[in-house]
Amino acid sequence: GENVEQHPSTLSVQEGDSAVIKCTYSDSASNYFPWYKQELGKRPQLIIDIRSNVGEKKDQRIAVTLNKTAKHFSLHITETQPEDSAVYFCAASKGYSTLTFGKGTMLLVSP
Amino acid sequence: SQTIHQWPATLVQPVGSPLSLECTVEGTSNPNLYWYRQAAGRGLQLLFYSVGIGQISSEVPQNLSASRPQDRQFILSSKKLLLSDSGFYLCAWGTGSPNFEQYFGPGTRLTVT
Numbered sequence: 001g002e003n004v005e006q007h008p009s010t011l012s013v014q015e016g017d018s019a020v021i022k023c024t025y026s027d028s029a030s031n032y033f034p035w036y037k038q039e040l041g042k043r044p045q046l047i048i049d050i051r052s053n054v055g056e057k058k059d060q061r062i063a064v065t066l067n068k069t070a071k072h073f074s075l076h077i078t079e080t081q082p083e084d085s086a087v088y089f090c091a092a093s094k095g096y097s098t099l100t101f102g103k104g105t106m107l108l109v110s111p
Numbered sequence: 112s113q114t115i116h117q118w119p120a121t122l123v124q125p126v127g128s129p130l131s132l133e134c135t136v137e138g139t140s141n142p143n144l145y146w147y148r149q150a151a152g153r154g155l156q157l158l159f160y161s162v163g164i165g166q167i168s169s170e171v172p173q174n175l176s177a178s179r180p181q182d183r184q185f186i187l188s189s190k191k192l193l194l195s196d197s198g199f200y201l202c203a204w205g206t207g208s209p210n211f212e213q214y215f216g217p218g219t220r221l222t223v224t
Contacts, residue, residue: 032211034212034213036215042217042218043201043215043216043217043218044155044201044215045215046212046213046214049212089154089155093211097143097160097162097168097205097207097211098145098157098160098170099157099211099213101154101155102154103153103154104153104154
């Protein structure tokens with residue numbers, strides 16, 4: 001089955017810096033790649049997603065890039081703010097019903 | 112717009128007791144439904160998913176079961192809880208083909224003592 005690796009497990013940045021989280025997937029048939037943000041004690045929230053027919057997608061300060069050849073995708077957050085501090089999960093799907101999640105990245109943004 | 116509810120929000124149960132967690136979705140019909148478990152500080156483990164009434168797929172063999180008695184209702188059950196069942200239980204609904212987006216409910220925090 002699909003396997004999703006996510007790095008780093010923890011990322012600390014200063015407010016205003018950029019943050020990048022990277023994921024790799026194993027199944028070349030995967031075609032849907034969402035990113036979730038989970039604040040402490042809360043539910044994961046879908047923040048951005050990308051499909052395999054697109055190489056990059058941007059929404060204000062967050063962007064996701066996809067390299068199908070290398071089978072990796074990344075989340076980019078610019079001008080980080082303390083409220084960006086959370087655990088971020090990447091996931092992949094082959095267009096079936098289920099998502100395979102990475103193990104998560106704890107992002108800490110210091111003021 | 113779609114809304115997903117879960118209850119109870121928190122639950123403390125002794126080892127060996129039964130469990131029933133409920134999830135309902137409003138504002139959509141025939142959603143895909145999912146149960147996930149998240150242990151403290153860990154990732155998301157898919158337990159069960161359903162693409163329709165009475166259709167349940169199990170991802171992890173364990174002492175839990177799931178049922179979907181109505182289109183927008185998903186129930187997670189156990190006859191006898193184990194200490195290892197403690198965690199944050201999240202229900203999610205999915206849009207299905209062609210988008211397969213998933214949206215999570217508020218979760219139930221279960222502590223087995």
